[in-house]
Amino acid sequence: MKENSYNKYSDWHDILSNSINRAEDLEKYMPVDKSVINSVTEFYPMRINPYYLSLIKNKADHIWKQAVPDLNEIEDKSGFDDPLCEESQSPVPNLTHRYPDRVLFMVSNQCAVYCRFCMRKRKVGHPFIVSDSTINTGIDYIRENKTIHEVVISGGDPLLLEDDAIDRILKDLRSIKHIEILRLHSRVPCTLPQRITKKLVAILKQYHPLFINTHFNHPDEITAEATLACAALADAGLPLGCQTVLLKGVNDNPSVMQTLMKKLLTIRVRPYYIHHPDVVRGTSHFRTTIKEGLCIMRSLHGHASGLCVPQYMIDLPGGGGKIPLLPEYIKSVSDGKIMVENFKGEIFSYPE
Numbered sequence: 315m316k317e318n319s320y321n322k323y324s325d326w327h328d329i330l331s332n333s334i335n336r337a338e339d340l341e342k343y344m345p346v347d348k349s350v351i352n353s354v355t356e357f358y359p360m361r362i363n364p365y366y367l368s369l370i371k372n373k374a375d376h377i378w379k380q381a382v383p384d385l386n387e388i389e390d391k392s393g394f395d396d397p398l399c400e401e402s403q404s405p406v407p408n409l410t411h412r413y414p415d416r417v418l419f420m421v422s423n424q425c426a427v428y429c430r431f432c433m434r435k436r437k438v439g440h441p442f443i444v445s446d447s448t449i450n451t452g453i454d455y456i457r458e459n460k461t462i463h464e465v466v467i468s469g470g471d472p473l474l475l476e477d478d479a480i481d482r483i484l485k486d487l488r489s490i491k492h493i494e495i496l497r498l499h500s501r502v503p504c505t506l507p508q509r510i511t512k513k514l515v516a517i518l519k520q521y522h523p524l525f526i527n528t529h530f531n532h533p534d535e536i537t538a539e540a541t542l543a544c545a546a547l548a549d550a551g552l553p554l555g556c557q558t559v560l561l562k563g564v565n566d567n568p569s570v571m572q573t574l575m576k577k578l579l580t581i582r583v584r585p586y587y588i589h590h591p592d593v594v595r596g597t598s599h600f601r602t603t604i605k606e607g608l609c610i611m612r613s614l615h616g617h618a619s620g621l622c623v624p625q626y627m628i629d630l631p632g633g634g635g636k637i638p639l640l641p642e643y644i645k646s647v648s649d650g651k652i653m654v655e656n657f658k659g660e661i662f663s664y665p666e
């Protein structure tokens with residue numbers, strides 16, 4: 315792997331604009347199959363910024379798998395472009411209103427890296443999906459619907475917008491009386507931590523209560539840079555959560571997942587969800603079984619601090635929403651007592 319230094323870039327814009335999006339450029343750093351990459355990127359764009367590229371140590375390692383296009387993305391005939399029916403539950407473009415009290419609001423279709431497993435593969439990186447006009451329409455919808463108490467600002471990655479655009483969106487949402495909680499979903503603390511500048515943090519901290527959920531999938535993503543970014547956010551009073559995606563060949567392993575969850579806690583990020591991968595076309599090579607997911611959860615409960623045990627979620631096809639899955643700890647229910655199994659596999663009787 316040829317050495318790649320991102321330190322020569324002056325700021326996050328500069329890092330981002332030097333991202334790799336063509337097979338020819340990736341080949342300068344590592345041997346790749348150019349024809350495969352070119353055929354995949356006709357449908358699903360590639361973007362690997364120099365910082366994230368620097369985390370790749372070997373061909374086909376866990377960082378590579380998340381960022382480098384794979385032939386299966388276009389050969390996979392299983393799944394759906396939009397299994398969760400985000401579009402049909404969209405009263406206005408780029409806003410999904412599934413739960414009565416909260417909405418998912420897409421304000422950017424750009425990301426610092428285009429993750430190959432993305433559940434919004436159909437949208438991210440494609441031109442003209444998000445505009446000032448869709449953002450304004452979304453804000454109007456939220457203003458008019460008083461049952462909404464929380465806005466999940468998502469994308470793409472909202473933190474790829476410029477500071478003043480982020481400031482304006484947060485200010486507009488904060489000015490709506492019935493909005494209590496703001497939540498921002500961003501992968502930049504992991505994929506482009508340089509984006510978390512002093513200026514950005516100063517903007518964000520004006521809009522409390524503002525929660526940030528980020529997205530780390532492997533312990534090797536928790537670098538010195540990511541640690542600094544999360545510290546800056548946490549110091550500004552922004553509670554940090556993490557939504558990890560269970561991915562075959564990346565983190566589908568109890569020991570890797572346990573290390574990741576424990577390391578997240580040390581950088582003040584509280585694991586929130588582990589998502590079972592959705593049935594999205596072009597991502598079947600990342601899919602594991604629910605059984606494996608439950609086995610990983612069993613390796614966390616009791617074995618790791620409760621602070622670093624997230625909920626394991628499946629998102630129901632057809633837009634039914636998310637539900638948590640738990641390993642079966644109740645062995646039987648009878649005559650006023652239940653039989654349960656503890657984390658060591660020992661059986662106990664507990665009065666009902």
Ligand SMILES: *Cc1c(COP(=O)(O)O)cnc(C)c1O
Pocket residue numbers: 410411412413416417418466636
């Ligand atoms: C995931 C999701 C949310 C947020 O759900 P939480 O369980 O509160 O994290 C809201 N709206 C939509 C459409 C979602 O998919």
Ligand code: SF4
Pocket residue numbers: 424425426427428429431432433434438469470471501
């Ligand atoms: S950062 Fe999130 S939205 Fe963007 S490509 Fe990755 S998973 Fe998808």
